[in-house]
Amino acid sequence: MKYSLKTFGITRDILGGKEVIFEMDGEKVGELKLELMARFPEMKSLNSLLVAVNNAYAKDDMVIKEKDEIALIPPVSGG
Amino acid sequence: MIKITEKAIDVQKVIETASSLSAGAVNVFIGTVRNNAQGKNVVWLEYEAYEAMAVAEIRKVIDEAANKWNLLGWAVSHRIGTLKPGEVAVVVVVSTPHRKESFEACQYIIDNVKAKAPIWKKEVFEDGEEWVDARPNIATPTN
Known part of the structure; x- marks a missing residue:
C-alpha cells in the first residue's frame, strides 16, 4: 500500500518533506509507526509519536486506506 | 469562536466575541x-498547526468544558508563524455567570488545548533551534 503522509514539526525534519509517499505492506496505524521507526531510526528518539487519520487521533489497530488523510503528530507544544 | 491565525491577535476583539450580557465573569488567559x-535567549519562535485538526480538537475541548461548566460565551485564538518575545501566542476567553467557574473553565481549556491540539513550536536561539518537547533529555519546556 502507498500512503501519503502529512508531516509536522520534527517529523518533517526527519522525513524531509511536507507530504511524503510511504509504501509498506502493513495496513494498520501501529504497523505504520513501527515501519517509520525502522526506516527512520531518529523517530525512536521522540517523546511520542501519534498518527491522525482524517483529522482525528487514531489508535494502533485502526486500518488505514490509501485515500485517508494521514498525519504524523510528534509531541505537541502549542500555547 | 476558534481561530488559528498568522495575524497578530487582537485580544480585545477575542474578549468581545466571548462576552455575554448574562455573564458576571469574563476570564481571559x-x-x-x-x-x-x-x-538561553530565545530570538523568535516558529509556530505551526495542522489547522483543520487543531480546530476539531479545540472544539472537542470546548464541548467538554461546556458539559462541566455553564459557558455563556467562549473564544480561543491561536497564532501561528513567526513570533517574537512579548507577542501573544494564544488567547482563551470564557464567560460564565460567576467567577469561580470562569477560572476553572479557562484553565481546563488552555491546559487541554496545549495537550491535545496539533500545534507545534520551535525555539530559535542565537546558536541553534529546537522543536519544543519533541525529545527527552532537554530542559523541561516552559510555556
Whole structure:
C-alpha cells in the first residue's frame, strides 16, 4: 500500500518533506509507526509519536486506506 | 469562536466575541512568547498547526468544558508563524455567570488545548533551534 503522509514539526525534519509517499505492506496505524521507526531510526528518539487519520487521533489497530488523510503528530507544544 | 491565525491577535476583539450580557465573569488567559528557555535567549519562535485538526480538537475541548461548566460565551485564538518575545501566542476567553467557574473553565481549556491540539513550536536561539518537547533529555519546556 502507498500512503501519503502529512508531516509536522520534527517529523518533517526527519522525513524531509511536507507530504511524503510511504509504501509498506502493513495496513494498520501501529504497523505504520513501527515501519517509520525502522526506516527512520531518529523517530525512536521522540517523546511520542501519534498518527491522525482524517483529522482525528487514531489508535494502533485502526486500518488505514490509501485515500485517508494521514498525519504524523510528534509531541505537541502549542500555547 | 476558534481561530488559528498568522495575524497578530487582537485580544480585545477575542474578549468581545466571548462576552455575554448574562455573564458576571469574563476570564481571559493570554499566552505570550518568553524571551528565554533552557537558560538561553530565545530570538523568535516558529509556530505551526495542522489547522483543520487543531480546530476539531479545540472544539472537542470546548464541548467538554461546556458539559462541566455553564459557558455563556467562549473564544480561543491561536497564532501561528513567526513570533517574537512579548507577542501573544494564544488567547482563551470564557464567560460564565460567576467567577469561580470562569477560572476553572479557562484553565481546563488552555491546559487541554496545549495537550491535545496539533500545534507545534520551535525555539530559535542565537546558536541553534529546537522543536519544543519533541525529545527527552532537554530542559523541561516552559510555556
